[in-house]
Amino acid sequence: MPKRGYHHGNLREALVEAALTLIEEKGPSGFTLSEAAKRAGVTPAAVYRHFEGREDLIAEAARQGYEIFADLMEYAYETGQPSALASFEATGRAYLAFARRYPGHYVAMFESGISINRTPELAMAANRASGVLEKAAEQLSEHIPPEKRPPAAMFSAHIWAMSHGVVELFTRGGAGSRSPFSAEDLLESGIGVYLRGLGLVPPDG
Amino acid sequence: MPKRGYHHGNLREALVEAALTLIEEKGPSGFTLSEAAKRAGVTPAAVYRHFEGREDLIAEAARQGYEIFADLMEYAYETGQPSALASFEATGRAYLAFARRYPGHYVAMFESGISINRTPELAMAANRASGVLEKAAEQLSEHIPPEKRPPAAMFSAHIWAMSHGVVELFTRGGAGSRSPFSAEDLLESGIGVYLRGLGLVPPDG
DNA sequence: TGTACATCAGTGAACGCGCGTTCACTGATGTAC
DNA sequence: TGTACATCAGTGAACGCGCGTTCACTGATGTAC
Helix, strand or coil: CCCECCECCCHHHHHHHHHHHHHHHHCCCCCCHHHHHHHCCCCHHHHHHCCCCHHHHHHHHHHHHHHHHHHHHHHHHHHHCCCHHHHHHHHHHHHHHHHHHCHHHHHHHHCCCCCCCCCHHHHHHHHHHHHHHHHHHHHHHCCCCHHHCCCHHHHHHHHHHHHHHHHHHHCCCCCCCCCCCCHHHHHHHHHHHHHHHCCCCCCCC | CCCECCECCCHHHHHHHHHHHHHHHHCCCCCCHHHHHHHCCCCHHHHHHCCCCHHHHHHHHHHHHHHHHHHHHHHHHHHHCCCHHHHHHHHHHHHHHHHHHCHHHHHHHHCCCCCCCCCHHHHHHHHHHHHHHHHHHHHHHCCCCHHHCCCHHHHHHHHHHHHHHHHHHHCCCCCCCCCCCCHHHHHHHHHHHHHHHCCCCCCCC
């Protein structure tokens, strides 16, 4: 989106993109409103035509992240249908794929310290995303005998936690990145063992 | 440690403690050298008698965290002996307990963006900590039939990831904290399902 | 026990910096006639 | 088609702030004699 003279044309989006790049490069605290404005080719004051301030800009970046995230999860879910198991596995993988492909969004969503309830739009987008994972878990849980069936919300939380942990520790040179295994392999095998533990996958695989 | 006149007495430790409190209260980016000095009852310049600068102070806080962490894991491991399974489960639980009891240390270690290789002392402490978890995994792995035995480093990574994910998402009012389950319950049940998947725990529990 | 002196932990003033935010303004755009 | 005018996106200067860091200093402590 080239700058065209005095009026930018699409400054709002340009600012969000600059913010995402900055967050990706320098982490959530390395992001500054002034630097984002500079990268968009504009004075810091211009930002206030489109956002209430620094926090509001991060919130919008996070919101867009949740929308993309929810779309990806939804698509992954549908790809696995009609198999409940395949759908569940696919949403787990989609989590890691999202973190890889949209690192700026990921950080804005999960590491910027922004509250999910900062704006109604942000809360709605976040709810839509977690709804997909819960739906997949719900459907999967019907394949477990009722008397030994854990609550669906519980194992959707387990998968979410394992996925998040793998992203934080084993991508981007984090604390555990000297591991000999790729994040993808770790998550794939981890989910595999977990689902075997639920009795949903044959003990040999 | 009361201030005693012109000379503080134990400023180095007081600064680390102030830093930990600040990090706990305001997050890693909310921590400032000046504020830590103020809380220790001292001028910002005094900090430079004991640390090279801001980063060095965080690194020391993280190092102390890894030492405590390694001690706790070691202790948990020994508590579970001679049962490999009990030891492994105990180290998983110790992870969450550590995050709860030492939130400042936890954040300094895993969320401050500090590199583990910043100082040799920090790297050594971190290695000792991960060594305990790997030892537990190694020992546990001997109870799995060799032909279907995954590498020990792999399931120590799984447990680490799940623990870390549970802490990040389900403690401290994070993204998933509206969950009806406590972090402790989630981790306990998650590890349970996982170990069942490894064939180390009877299918009914 | 008393005095001189070396040590060094902490002071306080100063620095340059980049930050988020405000304000009155200017100039490009698009619409009404 | 041409002109007058309203709109409003972006400017640029200014603000107060707290930051990390430096420096020459001061005064408390502890040791040698």
